[in-house]
Amino acid sequence: MDRAREETDVKTRDLAYIALFAAITAVLGTLPAIAVGPVPITAQTLGVMLAGSVLGARRGFLAVLLFLVLVAVGLPLLSGGRGGLAPFAGASAGYLFSWPVAAFVIGWLTERSWHRYTVLRGTLINVVGGIVVIYAVGVPVLKAVAGLAWDDALWTGAAVFIPGDLVKAFVAAAIADVVRRSYPVIERPRRAAATR
Amino acid sequence: MTLALYVPRASVVHRLPAGVKLLALAALAVLLFARPTLTVAGAALLGTMAVGLGVARLPVAVLARQALAVRWWLAALFVVHALTTDVPTGTHTVLRLLTLVLAAAVVTATTRVTEMTAVVQRICGPLRLVGVRPERVGLAITMALRFIPVLIERADRIRAAQAARGGSPRGVRALRTTVAPLLVQVLQMAHDVSEALDARGADDVPVRRSRRV
Numbered sequence: 277m278d279r280a281r282e283e284t285d286v287k288t289r290d291l292a293y294i295a296l297f298a299a300i301t302a303v304l305g306t307l308p309a310i311a312v313g314p315v316p317i318t319a320q321t322l323g324v325m326l327a328g329s330v331l332g333a334r335r336g337f338l339a340v341l342l343f344l345v346l347v348a349v350g351l352p353l354l355s356g357g358r359g360g361l362a363p364f365a366g367a368s369a370g371y372l373f374s375w376p377v378a379a380f381v382i383g384w385l386t387e388r389s390w391h392r393y394t395v396l397r398g399t400l401i402n403v404v405g406g407i408v409v410i411y412a413v414g415v416p417v418l419k420a421v422a423g424l425a426w427d428d429a430l431w432t433g434a435a436v437f438i439p440g441d442l443v444k445a446f447v448a449a450a451i452a453d454v455v456r457r458s459y460p461v462i463e464r465p466r467r468a469a470a471t472r
Numbered sequence: 473m474t475l476a477l478y479v480p481r482a483s484v485v486h487r488l489p490a491g492v493k494l495l496a497l498a499a500l501a502v503l504l505f506a507r508p509t510l511t512v513a514g515a516a517l518l519g520t521m522a523v524g525l526g527v528a529r530l531p532v533a534v535l536a537r538q539a540l541a542v543r544w545w546l547a548a549l550f551v552v553h554a555l556t557t558d559v560p561t562g563t564h565t566v567l568r569l570l571t572l573v574l575a576a577a578v579v580t581a582t583t584r585v586t587e588m589t590a591v592v593q594r595i596c597g598p599l600r601l602v603g604v605r606p607e608r609v610g611l612a613i614t615m616a617l618r619f620i621p622v623l624i625e626r627a628d629r630i631r632a633a634q635a636a637r638g639g640s641p642r643g644v645r646a647l648r649t650t651v652a653p654l655l656v657q658v659l660q661m662a663h664d665v666s667e668a669l670d671a672r673g674a675d676d677v678p679v680r681r682s683r684r685v
Contacts, residue, residue, distance in 0.1 A: 454656075
């Protein structure tokens, strides 16, 4: 029975980590947006990238999902103090829904390159999960909800944000690399298998 | 730190069960997308304002804040539509989105966070079948809410300490000297919290787990 529990249940420790990264994502939303060009860059997707690259796929996914639940139940945690159900109804709803998926993809890739993780590799992973995935979901939803043409949707919904996203991908990887060496949270499959 | 968008009032809308309000919101969304005409969108917008401002007696500022948050989106959307399709399509697309945003804001402002959390737990009920325990979801929500002020406080403390030592490092160095150590610190804290919870029985599983397929 204990074995069964380990497999199906989220342990309290994991629950605490999940809650922690939901909180981190929330706090990052309170940072002032950096104005680079016409569109402000917020730190919130940094939280998404960190959740994936520090916690791994499953817990990262749940952490970002929990963050969205907190927003949905009525807390003004999105950058600019937005919150409640309204952001999920707007044209940018697709981006919000893509965040947990992005954290999952980043976590999955990070777990797979855990032993060879470098800042460069981490940055690439964050670009795949944090930029490609987010816009792959966000832009089509924007297009559908707002009834835009593809090129307009791509321009207003993706191109202007990408420079900032690249910076965030690097920042998240640099932080994750330090955390990986000093307080690894993702289990190391090889060693765990050897000691068991 | 006041953490809620809830506006207390004694109104019918406030007293409605959270689940009913959420269903109404979903129904409105379906209606607006199934019947994309100017009349429907306009009527829905007026109806939403009547419910929010008239029946629920919310301050105008509450709704205005959510509308202002999306103003650039809506403006850009309208311009793009006006240029590529036509003005009526742009108008009703903008009206439709504005209505949904405002309706969602009305639901949020009239429903307590605890009620919403209860709905989340209820929705999680069927997920028991795949091994999710709703009460654990509740625990995670509570922990996250507690961690938010703790994180802000810790970050402030580090900032103050660095200021006292003559300025904080910037750029990439700050990541290694400040942000990453802070993250390690709070990860340790989360671990301690979980051990304390487990010591008090948070990890106990109700004994009726025969359902392991």
